[in-house]
Amino acid sequence: MSNEPSGTLDQDDPRGPAVDPSTELQEYPGFTERMDPRPDHGEDSYTGHGRLSGRRAFITGGDSGIGRAVALAFAREGADVAIGYLPEEEEEDGASCLELIRAEGRTALAVPGDLRDESYAPSAVSRVLDGLGGLDILVNNAGYHIAQPNGLPDVDADQLRRTFETNVYGTIWLTQAALPHLTAGASIINTTSVQGYHPSRNLMDYAATKAALNNLTSSLAELLGERGIRVNAVAPGPVWTPLQPATTTSEKLESFGEGTPLGRMGQPAELAGAYVFLASDDARYVSGEILGVTGGKPLA
Ligand code: NAD
Numbered sequence: 001m002s003n004e005p006s007g008t009l010d011q012d013d014p015r016g017p018a019v020d021p022s023t024e025l026q027e028y029p030g031f032t033e034r035m036d037p038r039p040d041h042g043e044d045s046y047t048g049h050g051r052l053s054g055r056r057a058f059i060t061g062g063d064s065g066i067g068r069a070v071a072l073a074f075a076r077e078g079a080d081v082a083i084g085y086l087p088e089e090e091e092e093d094g095a096s097c098l099e100l101i102r103a104e105g106r107t108a109l110a111v112p113g114d115l116r117d118e119s120y121a122p123s124a125v126s127r128v129l130d131g132l133g134g135l136d137i138l139v140n141n142a143g144y145h146i147a148q149p150n151g152l153p154d155v156d157a158d159q160l161r162r163t164f165e166t167n168v169y170g171t172i173w174l175t176q177a178a179l180p181h182l183t184a185g186a187s188i189i190n191t192t193s194v195q196g197y198h199p200s201r202n203l204m205d206y207a208a209t210k211a212a213l214n215n216l217t218s219s220l221a222e223l224l225g226e227r228g229i230r231v232n233a234v235a236p237g238p239v240w241t242p243l244q245p246a247t248t249t250s251e252k253l254e255s256f257g258e259g260t261p262l263g264r265m266g267q268p269a270e271l272a273g274a275y276v277f278l279a280s281d282d283a284r285y286v287s288g289e290i291l292g293v294t295g296g297k298p299l300a
């Protein structure tokens with residue numbers, strides 16, 4: 001085990017490859033190709049083993065970051081994949097991700113729309129049912145935050161509304177719309193966050209939404225168990241995705257992830273396996289679980 005201080009990992013470090021991020025900020029929602037370094041979604045590393053063969057998945061926020069890595073892994077595991085993303089702003093990232101899915105010989109479906117709009121959920125679900133012929137895996141992954149270095153006093157009504165409407169309302173509306181169409185063996189996976197357990201001062205409103213989603217994961221697992229539908233969550237730690245340069249400060253980016261036991265931020269590719277596990281039959285006795293992928297930071 002190396003005793004090097006945080007931030008100086010090299011590719012051979014047993015703690016995994018460090019990311020040396022540019023501290024340049026981007027306009028929201030951020031774009032994959034403008035990130036330096038370009039995030040790793042597993043393009044050159046993820047190997048599928050047919051674990052989701054024939055399944056049909058819908059991943060919100062699937063254009064970029066964690067959602068893109070999950071979309072690629074699901075496709076390599078044999079699933080057809082629909083992705084949600086913000087129309088207009090994210091057409092370019094959405095198209096790149098759809099290409100990755102199609103390159104695996106799977107059906108790829110674009111379902112752009114704004115989760116804050118209550119009418120998106122029923123229309124998105126019906127587009128997925130039409131395009132994929134059904135829905136077996138719903139990944140509520142889209143999320144929004146804006147960092148406020150001074151904490152709650154600087155969170156205005158627009159920010160509060162956007163954060164809760166995207167993360168909590170959007171997840172609930174989409175889950176409600178999907179429920180009548182899910183059958184035994186289906187699964188729901190929510191992307192929450194280590195912030196739901198250990199909130200940072202600069203993300204207080206966001207952290208509260210993620211705590212709400214952790215809680216919702218438990219209650220939905222309880223509700224849907226009798227239908228044979230499993231509900232779980234992945235709680236990421238710091239991960240190098242467009243959300244970061246688009247919503248935080250250069251100072252935060254510079255040291256992002258250094259506070260974790262592994263001393264670095266993660267790559268989207270390092271999250272994908274957790275979603276594959278939870279969606280697959282390997283996890284058929286796993287429900288109501290929140291799986292941390294945090295670089296070693298404990299959830300509890
Ligand atoms: P990302 O920016 O690549 O993905 C977030 C996606 O959310 C966007 O691509 C966008 O398509 C979608 N989105 C946002 N607002 C939306 C809206 N109103 N309607 C529809 N879609 C909308 O960043 P990411 O880091 O991959 O984020 C994925 C999830 O991971 C989020 O829920 C985020 O909170 C969570 N997360 C990220 C980190 C991290 O460090 N990157 C840590 C913990 C949790």
Ligand code: MG
Pocket residue numbers: 029030063064065085090093242
């Ligand atoms: Mg995006």
